[in-house]
Amino acid sequence: MKVTSSIKQNYEFRRVYNAGKSAATGLIVVYCRRGLRGRSRLGLTVGTKVGKAVVRNKVRRRLKEIYRLHEAEMRRGFDVVIVARVKSQVATYQQLEKDFLRLADKLGLREDQP
RNA sequence: CGAGUAAGCCAGACAGCCGCGUGUGCAUGCCGAAAGGCCGUACACGAGGAAAGUCCGGGCUCCAUAGGGCAAGGAUAACGGGUAACGCCCGCCGAAGGCGACUUUAGGACGAGUGCAACAGAAAUAUACCGCUGACGGUUUGCGCCGUCAGUAAGGGUGGAAAGGUGGGGUAAGAGCCCACCGGGCGGCUGGGAACAGUCCGCUCCUGUAAACUCUAUCCGGAGCAACACCGUGGGAGGACACAUAGGUUGGCCCGACCGUCCUCAGGAGGUGGCUUGAGCUUUGCGGCAACGCAAGGCCUAGACAGAUGGCUGUCCAAUACAGAACCCGGCUUACAGACUUGCUCGUGCA
RNA sequence: GCGCCCGUAGCUCAGCAGGAUAGAGCAUUCGCCUCCUAAGCGAAGGGUCGGACGUUCGAAUCGUCUCGGGCGUG
Numbered sequence: 001m002k003v004t005s006s007i008k009q010n011y012e013f014r015r016v017y018n019a020g021k022s023a024a025t026g027l028i029v030v031y032c033r034r035g036l037r038g039r040s041r042l043g044l045t046v047g048t049k050v051g052k053a054v055v056r057n058k059v060r061r062r063l064k065e066i067y068r069l070h071e072a073e074m075r076r077g078f079d080v081v082i083v084a085r086v087k088s089q090v091a092t093y094q095q096l097e098k099d100f101l102r103l104a105d106k107l108g109l110r111e112d113q114p
Numbered sequence: 115c116g117a118g119u120a121a122g123c124c125a126g127a128c129a130g131c132c133g134c135g136u137g138u139g140c141a142u143g144c145c146g147a148a149a150g151g152c153c154g155u156a157c158a159c160g161a162g163g164a165a166a167g168u169c170c171g172g173g174c175u176c177c178a179u180a181g182g183g184c185a186a187g188g189a190u191a192a193c194g195g196g197u198a199a200c201g202c203c204c205g206c207c208g209a210a211g212g213c214g215a216c217u218u219u220a221g222g223a224c225g226a227g228u229g230c231a232a233c234a235g236a237a238a239u240a241u242a243c244c245g246c247u248g249a250c251g252g253u254u255u256g257c258g259c260c261g262u263c264a265g266u267a268a269g270g271g272u273g274g275a276a277a278g279g280u281g282g283g284g285u286a287a288g289a290g291c292c293c294a295c296c297g298g299g300c301g302g303c304u305g306g307g308a309a310c311a312g313u314c315c316g317c318u319c320c321u322g323u324a325a326a327c328u329c330u331a332u333c334c335g336g337a338g339c340a341a342c343a344c345c346g347u348g349g350g351a352g353g354a355c356a357c358a359u360a361g362g363u364u365g366g367c368c369c370g371a372c373c374g375u376c377c378u379c380a381g382g383a384g385g386u387g388g389c390u391u392g393a394g395c396u397u398u399g400c401g402g403c404a405a406c407g408c409a410a411g412g413c414c415u416a417g418a419c420a421g422a423u424g425g426c427u428g429u430c431c432a433a434u435a436c437a438g439a440a441c442c443c444g445g446c447u448u449a450c451a452g453a454c455u456u457g458c459u460c461g462u463g464c465a
Numbered sequence: 466g467c468g469c470c471c472g473u474a475g476c477u478c479a480g481c482a483g484g485a486u487a488g489a490g491c492a493u494u495c496g497c498c499u500c501c502u503a504a505g506c507g508a509a510g511g512g513u514c515g516g517a518c519g520u521u522c523g524a525a526u527c528g529u530c531u532c533g534g535g536c537g538u539g
Contacts, residue, residue, distance in 0.1 A: 274522030
């Protein structure tokens with residue numbers, strides 16, 4: 001991912017949860033917060049409740065892939081955290097993609113579509 | 115052909131586009147005093163049979179320990195072998211199941227001691243309720259009946275279990291009291307490397323329970339890669355030096371603000387190593403029933419640190435299960451869609 | 466990684482050095498009481514003791530394996 005690094009430290013996640021805006025569907029929750037200028041950052045949270053290691057890996061990889069494919073459309077300079085909910089373990093890739101795009105529009109993370 | 119049984123093996127394949135981790139090479143664009151880091155690009159490699167549960171056994175590291183033993187605590191339990199070791203594996207014996215191939219098996223000791231055995235039953239490890247028998251006494255013409263004392267585990271019913279079982283002799287009635295056969299135990303003899311087996315001989319100890327305490331034999335020091343080693347801002351402890359209207363830092367100077375200096379020790383956050391070449395995999399030959407061992411040749415096969423395998427499309431296929439390395443090995447256990455191979459057994463038919 | 470605990474009625478818990486009817490409180494249903502309700506009183510229903518296998522004459526209790534849940538600690 002060219003302009004996006006990842007959020008790693010727990011306090012950074014906490015800052016986004018507390019001080020950021022959020023939106024949710026049944027599958028995922030998206031938090032966002034204005035961060036460094038020109039650099040976007042992505043954090044993924046897939047808790048133990050979602051499933052076993054294989055299931056969590058699959059959900060995380062799908063979310064990462066969704067973000068990667070739509071990175072070009074996103075506004076820069078935001079810290080974004082995507083939290084997977086329990087239902088996401090049975091969702092298809094297409095469902096996850098649809099929900100993410102809807103939430104991104106709602107939070108104003110995407111550039112205005114031409 | 116059908117039914118079964120045992121063992122082994124695979125764990126979707128191929129192609130295209132986008133994307134990820136590690137290593138090597140190239141390029142030198144950016145940062146840096148340098149070491150090096152970031153970015154780009156090419157190539158190679160990139161999860162499992164259980165990576166899982168964490169139930170055992172080790173390696174490795176640190177701590178403790180002169181060396182050894184005892185106690186405590188824990189584990190294991192027929193015998194022989196394999197192994198680095200094991201509670202694992204192989205072979206074999208006994209027991210149980212199956213027509214059979216074969217499967218299952220915590221399988222030492224209750225003849226060292228202690229405990230427990232509810233309810234039922236007269237009585238539960240010792241016993242006389244009913245019954246049977248004898249003696250004495252009473253009663254009766256007599257048979258018999260009643261009482262006291264003694265003998266008796268053959269019969270009754272209870273129970274998981276009632277002094278090993280069956281038959282005969284014997285006796286007042288009975289009893290391993292005696293005999294024959296049988297079960298189990300102990301000692302001897304024969305066979306076997308051993309467990310063990312035996313139409314052999316002797317003894318006569320014979321309820322069950324040790325996944326009850328216990329006894330016997332063997333084994334075990336503790337903790338874990340977040341171990342441990344190195345670097346290590348700030349702060350801490352100790353020592354030496356300096357003793358204060360001093361000195362240092364900030365600053366051109368004053369005011370103001372802050373502060374002892376050096377050395378040693380332990381070391382939070384963070385970083386680097388540990389980190390993958392190993393009781394390794396594989397081919398052939400030899401030894402062994404086998405587990406396995408030996409020799410020669412070949413191969414290098416993830417190493418992350420918020421943690422790499424995903425998305426889309428097409429073809430084949432009946433369909434894709436259980437599931438993600440985290441210091442490393444040997445096992446065990448558990449989960450699992452299916453595909454394939456081989457040996458053997460039983461039944462049926464044909465020649 | 467290491468260590469520990471708990472699964473029993475719809476809920477909260479007893480019973481766990483084996484003994485055969487598995488109890489208690491709350492809740493549920495029915496009856497009494499009351500003009501009605503609550504409270505009170507009386508009764509009833511509801512459990513394969515998380516699962517499987519074993520030891521034993523007999524297992525909620527003992528052993529092994531397993532499933533689920535929770536906690537401590539570096």
